[in-house]
Amino acid sequence: MPAAAEPALAPPPAPKAARRRSWSSLTVRFASVAAAIVVWQVLTANDVRLWLRFDTLPTVGDIVTAFGNRLATEDYWLDLGQSLIRILTGFAIAAVTGVITGIMLGRSAAFADSFGPLTELARPIPAIAIVPVAILLFPTDEAGIVFITFLAAYFPIMVSTRHAVRALPTLWEDSVRTLGGSRWDVITRVVLPGILPGVFGGLSVGIGVAWICVISAEMISGRLGVGYRTWQAYTVLAYPDVFVGIITIGVLGFATSAAVELVGRRVTRWLPRGEEDDR
Incomplete structure (x- = not known):
């Protein structure tokens, strides 16, 4: 007598690897924004003038201070x-x-x-x-x-x-x-x-x-x-x-x-x- 067919298995839950990829993607996105902010601060704080005149622009600290004042x-x-x-x-x-x-x-x-x-x-x-x-x-x-x-x-x-x-x-x-x-x-x-x-x-x-x-x-x-x-x-x-x-x-x-x-x-x-x- 043939063996009974095994019941179909329910699809497995979303693998942890997918969640890790999601967190990794978010980390990269936040890191890219943070890197841009750091580069801006370095260029403006050191008055870099290599064709582009970063010495005329406010630093990150100046912008943060102005933002706080405007929010109030x-x-x-x-x-x-x-x-x-x-x-x-x-x-x-x-x-x-x-x-x-x-x-x-x-x-x-x-x-x-x-x-x-x-x-x-x-x-x-x-x-x-x-x-x-x-x-x-x-x-x-x-x-x-x-x-x-x-x-x-x-x-x-x-x-x-x-x-x-x-x-x-x-x-x-x-x-x-x-x-x-x-x-x-x-x-x-x-x-x-x-x-x-x-x-x-x-x-x-x-x-x-x-x-x-x-x-x-x-x-x-x-x-x-x-x-x-x-x-x-x-x-x-x-x-x-x-x-x-x-x-x-x-x-x-x-x-x-x-x-x-x-x-x-x-x-x-x-x-x-x-x-x-x-x-």
Whole structure:
């Protein structure tokens, strides 16, 4: 009598080697930032002048002191909140508008013929070049800055969504229609799930471009905000405060981009990623 087949074993838990790789990766990342800080301190503290004039820049200690002083002021937090309101408002409007128009451009030939040429003509124009138009068009500087932020984020989101829609296999839609699905079923069951990776790719690019433009717009026509305060510090030669603004912008940009990526990974967790999850 043949021996009974052995029961299938449950997959083993994640190996410790994967966790070690994760900690090793984090260590390398923190070490690279620490090394850059040390190099900056050495170059500025010793007034190194090898074509690049590090003797004119503040040391790490000067920047840390200025950062501590700025954190204790109300203006710093007002600027922080104002920039976040502008970026989140413009980006949210761009995300909704960009995804909707991207789907329509990819699915409707009539809409692509009527609206597509306008987007292709406007897309190469840098959003920051529209600042004079925004100042004339909108009744307040605040609305103009939000519009510039929206414009900067809109095109990467729209283009990524449009390409994602056009890249969907037609077999998926044919299968839904063969089973009696309506156009709405195609949109909700095929198009929206299928384009999510492309959409979040556009959102990730859009949030980065939006930060560039909102800071530039604040420098040109703002009354509050991190960009406005950074430029103001430069005009009065407060160079440590300039670097406080630069670091703040970098941290805000990193945090918002990481948030978009985290949401994207949660929404598309059904996608096979293999070893990517061990990073």
